Amino acid sequence: MDGNRRYARSKNKLVKHGHSDGFLALKRVLAICFRLNVKCVSTYGFAIDNFKRSPEEVEALMDLIEEKLLEICEHGDLLEQYGVRLNVVGNTALFPERVRAAAHKAEAISRHNDKAILNLCMPYASSDEMTTAVQSAIRNGLAAGEYRDITVDDIDSQLMTTLGGSPPLDVLIRTSGVKRLSDFLLWQCCENTQLQFSPTYWPDFGLWDFLPMLLDYQRKAWAA
């Protein structure tokens, strides 16, 4: 979900309005995904690197995240309607206590849902996720008592997304014209995943941007 700030500047709005318009775009796109029966959606809500931004912006983002998580708790309509379980995926120890509490609450509210999964990756970095997975795999290896080689599957099973029940990643979308992965789901997307780079800024992203990506995926599925 890239491009909130550039979108705001292009429309002469404040950056924080760019972020809140971005949140509206998220709700819009999630509704489309779940109506189409997509089983799992993961979004990059906040990168560990984003803590490097100005303290004012970070504070505003923490406020926004806490507010939206609590909003999900109050009006969990979208999640209830489609049976979506929410996972907050990331190194949450880095968040202030108030945001952590809101995250726990939002996860608890939707835990009983089992038709689809929504991963809110925050604060997330794929390198952090891979390191944690390797660490867990090694700890499991030590606990087993006897040495056995660690396999790719051992590490895969310890990724935060896998632990939350996510299936393999089929399509990864990055908006705002940037053609990089920026430490997002690197392990999950490097094999058998279509990467779609869209020039649209995230708050403007809608069905017409999304449709070609869905058609591309269908063609791949039909060809298989």
Add this chain to the structure above:
Amino acid sequence: MSGLASCVLYILHAAYWLYNAAKSIFQQYIDEPAPLDAERSKLPQHLALVLYADNKSLDTESLKERTLEAVQNLVSWCRVVGVTRLSVYDRHDVLAGAIADIRDMFDASSGDISDGSLTDSGLEFPPTPPPSDGTDSRPVSPNQKSRKLQLGVTTLELHARQDRPKRKSSTNKPALRRRRQSGRDADPKNLTLHILTQRSSKAAVATVASSMLRTSFARSRETKQNEEFRMSLEDLKAALEGEHGFPPPDLMIVHSLTQRKQYKVPLELYGFPPWQIRLTEIYYDEHPRALWPTNRTSQNPTSALDEIEFRRALDIFASAEMRLGR
């Protein structure tokens, strides 16, 4: 799905197909990228090439030929532009079996081998042995430090021609003498080439993890203590990006070795090592050159990596803005 919905879906697909066909055909009319040696505001220090073949029509020998040709071209273009590090990954591990050919290729052509003692000085690693079917496990050796990590990466140092140290300057021209001296001090044409295999991808992370597990077991046996195992991102980074691995590329070009049969082929990474690509700029042309007239069975090898693609990737890299989270 209802009949009407299916109908709408097929119409959408047909319209999309037409759109992609048009885009592919008009691709040839877009502006040519800047020349190879043009001034660019930003250049990648480390370039990666991802090669794949998506149809089974090529036999192994042709695949190998095309792969080697791509590597050879890329090395010479990188030298012109000033890229000092190149990583090449191919989906089908063709390069892994062609290390000797690659050495020959760069030794044999004049000007690509350095004089005498400066090559092969221990910067090169022996080729990775072919992966065995079983696991990597060996009995825990008493000296853990001597074990070399097999991460599926072969690194070659390609030296450009340097002046022979013993040659007397036979010319009086000061300009020529100066040029020779500056050639000795700076080596702009030296290139580090990393040959990556599937084993350097997720399997490399598993290898590093196994190695750390072995070390932990040995340590806990020696110290008889059972502290909880901890590791940092820096530990993993040092292992994967260090001397047995390879560092993150700045720019990556994804290229198909065979003529693609569709008008649009979405980007995939074909198993390229995941750790190193977190900030890599990715260049890929989704619309293959138009098959005009449409000839799906053509074996015409217009799919060789061409200079235009390389220059376009450099232009796009130069204009990319890196905010790094800020």
